[in-house]
Amino acid sequence: MLRQLFTDVSLFSLPVLATCLFVAMFFAVLVRVSQRARAPEYTRMANLPLDDDTRSPSHER
Amino acid sequence: MHTASVTETRTVVYDDGTVRGFVWASVGWGLIGLLVGLWIALQLSFPVLNFDLPFLTFSRLRPLHTNAVIFALVGNMMFAGVYYSTQRLLKVRMASDLLSKVHLWGWQLIILGAALTLPFGITQSKEYAELEWFLDVLVALVWVAFAVNFFWTLAVRNEKNLYVSIWFYISTVLTIAVLYIVNNLSLPVTMTKSYGVFAGAQDALTQWWYGHNAVAFFLTTPILGIMYYFLPKAADRPVFSYRLSIVHFWALVFLYIWAGPHHLLNTALPDWSQSLGMLFSLMLWAPSWGGMLNGLLTLRGAFDKVRRDPVLKFFVAGVTFYGMATFEGPLLSIKSVSALGHYTDWIIGHVHSGALGWNGFMAAGMFYWLVPKLFGTKLWSTKLADYPFWLGMVGILLYVASMWVSGITQGLQWRAETVEGALQYPDWNEIIDRQQIMYMTRSFGGGLFVVGWLLMAYNLIVTAMSGRAVTVETQVTVTRTAPVPGEPTLTSILVSKPVVVSALGMLAATFFGMPNVGLAVLGLVLLLGVVAFAGGMLFRSTHMGKHHWHEMIEARPLAFTVLTLIAVLVGGIYELLPGLITDKQVPLAQNGEVCVKPYTPLELTGRDLYVREGCYVCHSQMIRPFRSEALRYGAPSRIEESMYDHPFQWGSKRTGPDLARVGAKFEEAWHWDHMRNPRTTSGNSIMPAYPWLFDAVTEPALAADKMRVLKKLGVPYTDLEIQNAVADYQAQAAQVVAALQAKGKTEAQPDREIVAMIAYLRRLGNNLEPAKSQAASAGGK
Numbered sequence: 001m002l003r004q005l006f007t008d009v010s011l012f013s014l015p016v017l018a019t020c021l022f023v024a025m026f027f028a029v030l031v032r033v034s035q036r037a038r039a040p041e042y043t044r045m046a047n048l049p050l051d052d053d054t055r056s057p058s059h060e061r
Numbered sequence: 062m063h064t065a066s067v068t069e070t071r072t073v074v075y076d077d078g079t080v081r082g083f084v085w086a087s088v089g090w091g092l093i094g095l096l097v098g099l100w101i102a103l104q105l106s107f108p109v110l111n112f113d114l115p116f117l118t119f120s121r122l123r124p125l126h127t128n129a130v131i132f133a134l135v136g137n138m139m140f141a142g143v144y145y146s147t148q149r150l151l152k153v154r155m156a157s158d159l160l161s162k163v164h165l166w167g168w169q170l171i172i173l174g175a176a177l178t179l180p181f182g183i184t185q186s187k188e189y190a191e192l193e194w195f196l197d198v199l200v201a202l203v204w205v206a207f208a209v210n211f212f213w214t215l216a217v218r219n220e221k222n223l224y225v226s227i228w229f230y231i232s233t234v235l236t237i238a239v240l241y242i243v244n245n246l247s248l249p250v251t252m253t254k255s256y257g258v259f260a261g262a263q264d265a266l267t268q269w270w271y272g273h274n275a276v277a278f279f280l281t282t283p284i285l286g287i288m289y290y291f292l293p294k295a296a297d298r299p300v301f302s303y304r305l306s307i308v309h310f311w312a313l314v315f316l317y318i319w320a321g322p323h324h325l326l327n328t329a330l331p332d333w334s335q336s337l338g339m340l341f342s343l344m345l346w347a348p349s350w351g352g353m354l355n356g357l358l359t360l361r362g363a364f365d366k367v368r369r370d371p372v373l374k375f376f377v378a379g380v381t382f383y384g385m386a387t388f389e390g391p392l393l394s395i396k397s398v399s400a401l402g403h404y405t406d407w408i409i410g411h412v413h414s415g416a417l418g419w420n421g422f423m424a425a426g427m428f429y430w431l432v433p434k435l436f437g438t439k440l441w442s443t444k445l446a447d448y449p450f451w452l453g454m455v456g457i458l459l460y461v462a463s464m465w466v467s468g469i470t471q472g473l474q475w476r477a478e479t480v481e482g483a484l485q486y487p488d489w490n491e492i493i494d495r496q497q498i499m500y501m502t503r504s505f506g507g508g509l510f511v512v513g514w515l516l517m518a519y520n521l522i523v524t525a526m527s528g529r530a531v532t533v534e535t536q537v538t539v540t541r542t543a544p545v546p547g548e549p550t551l552t553s554i555l556v557s558k559p560v561v562v563s564a565l566g567m568l569a570a571t572f573f574g575m576p577n578v579g580l581a582v583l584g585l586v587l588l589l590g591v592v593a594f595a596g597g598m599l600f601r602s603t604h605m606g607k608h609h610w611h612e613m614i615e616a617r618p619l620a621f622t623v624l625t626l627i628a629v630l631v632g633g634i635y636e637l638l639p640g641l642i643t644d645k646q647v648p649l650a651q652n653g654e655v656c657v658k659p660y661t662p663l664e665l666t667g668r669d670l671y672v673r674e675g676c677y678v679c680h681s682q683m684i685r686p687f688r689s690e691a692l693r694y695g696a697p698s699r700i701e702e703s704m705y706d707h708p709f710q711w712g713s714k715r716t717g718p719d720l721a722r723v724g725a726k727f728e729e730a731w732h733w734d735h736m737r738n739p740r741t742t743s744g745n746s747i748m749p750a751y752p753w754l755f756d757a758v759t760e761p762a763l764a765a766d767k768m769r770v771l772k773k774l775g776v777p778y779t780d781l782e783i784q785n786a787v788a789d790y791q792a793q794a795a796q797v798v799a800a801l802q803a804k805g806k807t808e809a810q811p812d813r814e815i816v817a818m819i820a821y822l823r824r825l826g827n828n829l830e831p832a833k834s835q836a837a838s839a840g841g842k
Contacts, residue, residue, distance in 0.1 A: 018573065018585065019343055025592050026347035029308050042303035045615070048224045049293045052149035052535070 067541045071219060075533045076154050079161040080145045081435050084428060086165075087137035088518050090172055091424070094129025095511045097122055102504040104749065105716065106497060108739075111749045116180035118749045120675035124191040125179040130416055131189055133172045135280055138424040140168070140207075142287035143230050145431065147214060150224045150290065152537040156213035160206045167203035171196060182673035183253045187268050187708050189275050190244050191675075194255040197245040204241070208234045215618040219539045222615045225306040229286030231622055232314045236278040236629050243637075244271035250770050251763070254669070258774055259641075261703035262330055265711055266640050270321040270633060277317040280415065281383075284423050285313075288356050288380065291427050295372045301358035305351055307611055312348035314625060316341050318632030323394035326403065327685040328711060329700040334636065335396070341632070342394030349387030356380040371446035375426030378454060382418025386411065401476075404681055404715040406496065407468025410461045417457045417510055425449060425517055432521045438528030445520045449513035456513065459506030467499035471715075476689040484692050489718050490744045549613060554620045558598065559610055566591040567631060656829045659705050659776045660821070662764035662790040663797070667821025669767070670814055672708070674751065681712035682721040682825065695722035695826060702828040705776045717748055722826030729797055730804035732819045754815040761790040761812075793820060 104110045104119045111118040144161070148154060155161050174196045178184070184191040192200065211234055215223070223231075244267050247255040259267050293300050300306060322330060322338025357380055360367065367373045389411050393402050402408060433440050440446060474492045477485035486492050554560070569591055573584030614620050660668055684690050686697040698721050703709050727735075731742060736754060739746040765786035772778045782789070794811035797820050801809040809816065 018588065019340060021589070021592060022344050023347055025596065026308075026312065026351070028596065043299075045222055045224060045612075046293075046299035046303040048150060048220070048222075049146070049226075049290050050297070050299060052152070 069539050069541070070536050071539055073148075073152060073154055073219070073535050073537050075148045075535070076158060076161060077145065077435055077531065077533060079155070079165050080141050080431070081530060082165045083137045083141035083144065084431060084435070084521075086169055086172075087134055087141060087424060088428065088514075088521060090129060090137060090169075091134030092511075092514055092518060093176075094126055094134050095507075095514055097129060098126040099504065099507050099511055101126060102500070102507055105747055106500045106504065108747050108749050113750055113752050115182065115674075115751075115753050118674075118751075120678050120749070121180050121182060121184075123678045124184060124188075124675060125176065127189060128175050128179065128191060129172070130420075131275065131279065132168075132175070134424065135284070135416075135420045136168065138420075138427065139233075139279070139283040139287070140164070141431065142291065142427055143211075143283060146226055146287065146290040147211070147230065150220065150227055151214060151218035152220045152535075152539070153214060153218050155210055156217055157210050160210035160213075163206045164203060164210065167199065167206065171199050171203060174199065178253070182675075184673065184675060185245075185247070185255070185257065185708060186672040186675060186677055186710065187244070187257070187264075188272050188677075188713060190241075190268065190271060192245075193253055194245070194247050194249050195252065197241070197247075201238075201242060204234075204238055208238060212618070212622070219537050221540070222612065223618060223621060224290070225300070225303065225310060226286035226290040228310050228615075228621065228625070229282045229289070231618075232310075232625050232629065233278050233283045233286075235622065235626050236274060236282075236314075236318070239630070239633070240271045240274050240278070244268060248770050248773060250767050254767075256707040256767070256770055256774060260705055260707045260774070260776075261709050262700045263640050264706070264709040265325055265328070265330065265703075266322065266334065266637060268709070269324040270318075270636055273321040273324055274318055276415070277320075280420055281317075282314065284420060285309075285352055287423065287427060288352075288376070291430060292356055292359055292376050292380075295370065295376060295426070295430050296360050296363050296366065298359060298363060301355050301361065305355045309348050309352040309355060311628065313345075313352065315628040315632070316345050316348060318629050319636060320345060320394065321636065323399070324713065325711070326394070326396050326399040327687070328683050329698050329702075331640070331700075334640070337636065339394050339396055342391045345387065346391045350384060353380055353384035353387070356383075371440075371443055371450060372426050372430045374447075374450050375422045375429065378450070379419050379422035379426060382414055382422060382457070386415035386419055389414065400685070400687065401472040402468060404713065405468035405471040405475075406464040406499070407472070408714070410464025410468060413464070414457065414461045417453070417460065421457075421510070421514075422453065425453070425514075428517065428521055432524050433528070435531060436525045436528030437531040438524060441520055441524040441527055445516060449517040449520075452509045452513035452516070456506040456509030459509070460503050461506075463499040463502035463506065467496045467503075470495060470499075475693070475715075476687065478689065478692075484689065487693070488744075490746055493716075493747055494745065551617070551620050551623065554614060554617065555623065557610065559595075560624065562591060562595050562598065566595070571635075657701050657704055658828070659768075659771070659778055660824065661793055662761065662768065662786040663793040663817050663820045664824045665767055665771075665821075666759055666761070666764050666790070667817035667819070667824075668706075670754070670818050671710070671821055676720075677710045677712040679712075679714060679716035679748070681715050681719045683711040684719055684721045690719070694719045695725075699829060705771075707771060707774060707776070717746075720822070720825055724823045724825040724827050726826075727822075728804070729800040729819050729823065730806055732822050733801055733804075733806050733809070733815065736815060736818065751815075754818055755813060757814045758812050759814055759817055761787045761794075764790055797823075 100110070100117075101119045101122045108119075115121060144155060171192075175192055178193060178196065179191055183193050185193060211230065215227070244257075246258045248258065249255040257264060289300055289306060319341035320338055322334045323342045324338075326335050326339065328335075357377065360373070360377065367377050392398055393408070393411060429440060429446055471492060474486045474495070479485050549557070566588065569584050569587030571584070572580045573588060614624065659665075682698070682703070684694045684696065684698045691697060698711075702721075703711070735742040736751045738750050739748040765783050768776075768778045768783045768786055772783070791811060794816050797816050798809045798811045801816075801819075
């Protein structure tokens with residue numbers, strides 16, 4: 001049965017399958033991480049660039 | 062978990078002087094790099110614009126243009142962004158003012174060194190790695206200063222967690238160091254000449270592992286870090302999805318490093334390596350677009366600002382160009398598409414949509430945001446900032462579209478055949494003639510971009526003059542958490558579930574890549590299992606609120622750095638190691654004689670002149686296994702033909718035809734005339750003339766020193782050959798001169814550079830017996 005499987009399967013289909021798998025996985029992750037309901041988990045980190053504006057500039061010569 | 066913590070307030074004074082230095086360096090050097098680009102673009106329409114001067118010639122200035130744009134324009138811009146954002150994200154001043162100064166001024170010294178060496182032919186002739194050994198040493202030292210300063214700053218930071226921008230900077234600092242050092246390993250012959258340790262296919266693989274990842278880790282990852290910091294600042298809203306940025310980062314740094322061989326598709330490189338490069342390039346689509354979407358969607362609900370704010374306008378266009386370039390890159394990495402597009406102007410268009418659109422526009426956006434802040438004032442003219450945007454946009458579109466048309470036309474004409482099976486366009490100049498309108502359009506588009514850059518520089522300078530350099534002092538709240546027993550250590554992080562699962566995934570992928578169907582199927586099944594497990598783990602952990610693993614490593618720079626290094630090194634090791642440990646075997650002819658022999662002293666001298674002049678920027682030495690290429694150039698190149706080539710000269714562009722088998726095609730006298738004035742032998746050729754080769758005198762004694770160094774690198778010169786180098790040189794030079802004089806070139810003298818160059822060109826294609834027999838039948842010119 002294995003012999004039959006190996007004989008019938010095209011070698012080219014394996015990398016194509018792996019690539020499809022990768023892309024499917026990536027988009028699944030993309031959808032998951034984009035869910036707005038879960039955004040608060042990283043709110044502090046995401047706001048880090050916006051928190052550095054409290055400053056008192058002085059002028060150099 | 063119970064943790065004891067102490068909160069305190071500290072005063073931090075940021076070092077923005079270094080940032081200002083890098084900004085002006087980028088604007089100034091960038092202008093020079095762009096002007097050189099425009100100048101050489103015009104030379105492709107008007108070859109006389111080199112004025113027969115070596116240091117103004119296309120082949121010598123093109124490396125200056127690429128190095129200036131990459132390392133001066135983008136490099137300085139990147140350092141400005143890194144220094145500014147790192148200090149604010151870590152809430153601490155850079156650890157060492159001295160190292161910051163060493164970095165700033167050392168980098169400018171390197172660029173000055175490049176400007177004073179490349180036009181004078183002091184080059185390694187490897188793309189984006191042209192700088193000779195003494196400058197490479199300086200690059201390494203300055204980069205180490207930067208790395209020490211950067212990681213030292215991480216160590217003394219006042220913010221526990223590292224923001225996404227810092228991750229991208231870490232990957233850049235680490236990877237560029239590895240790439241640059243490995244690709245530039247060489248042995249010096251003189252103060253200005255060295256030979257790289259790799260040769261032929263090994264050199265090609267190492268070079269494009271470096272070349273591709275210079276794009277990845279110099280032109281992309283740091284700019285993504287800048288995007289993740291400056292875009293939210295300019296839009297005044299946090300990044301669209303912080304979690305997407307986690308996926309974006311790890312997927313990108315892991316996948317990018319594998320894709321180098323897509324620069325060598327359909328060459329003599331082993332097929333497995335080409336396929337690996339193609340597959341990983343295709344996979345890069347996903348994280349690249351994930352990052353682009355994350356950037357653009359940060360503006361959700363605020364797209365109206367884009368109309369008014371020049372900063373956002375540049376950022377949005379820049380990120381969009383990133384998306385376009387990262388769509389086109391994988392597309393061009395498909396073998397059949399590469400067969401059409403490689404060596405053509407299409408690649409030039411692709412590169413410039415990234416360099417001008419992504420890097421140039423991101424630089425402009427950052428400068429317009431940064432300079433007013435650095436000088437405590439407002440942008441002098443918002444309206445004037447609009448002109449560079451539209452000039453740049455129209456300029457890039459004209460540039461890219463003209464190169465697409467030109468490149469695809471070239472590719473189709475190169476392969477076109479008549480019904481009888483002969484080449485439809487055997488005359489190279491007929492093909493080049495058709496590109497001229499596109500070359501003019503390209504120059505015009507590039508010119509518009511340069512004008513835009515000039516206007517930007519003016520606006521920034523007037524803005525700076527209207528304010529004064531600002532020193533920012535700020536109060537930061539620091540929460541120091543006392544060490545708690547049982548906290549994860551570096552070791553426990555390295556053996557944690559996500560890392561182990563990733564390692565298993567790589568192992569499964571290794572099985573999958575084995576040349577055995579059984580192992581491949583086993584690998585695929587394992588891979589499916591790992592993906593399913595990882596997916597389940599991800600969903601379960603987020604569902605249960607256990608999302609702390611990444612936060613945990615974000616708070617540990619050492620663990621983060623080690624994991625990043627592993628993610629980056631895996632691809633490099635998989636790609637390079639098999640090629641480097643393979644035994645070199647010298648092919649034998651049917652009669653048992655060695656086919657591939659090292660260059661003679663005269664040929665070696667000529668080859669180094671070929672390298673000095675930068676001929677590789679317009680001529681490849683790699684015939685691909687296509688019928689049309691066999692018809693035009695001769696038999697396909699074989700991997701062993703270049704096994705003694707330090708450096709390899711396969712090239713990446715065919716503005717002129719391939720030269721791999723040019724040796725048997727033309728006699729000495731033809732080369733003599735052609736090099737003096739290409740128009741006398743090749744109609745309306747756009748190749749520059751090289752009259753200085755007819756006057757300059759060679760040093761035959763140097764050939765022995767070169768052979769001695771090459772012998773150390775594995776080229777099988779005997780002691781006797783090295784000892785007799787000068788005599789052999791003179792004997793072969795006399796033969797070349799005799800052949801020239803027989804054709805009426807009575808002024809030929811054996812000690813002139815042109816004689817050595819001709820000897821090398823005549824040697825090309827004569828490394829293998831099959832090459833000898835088939836090259837003679839090659840058509841075209």
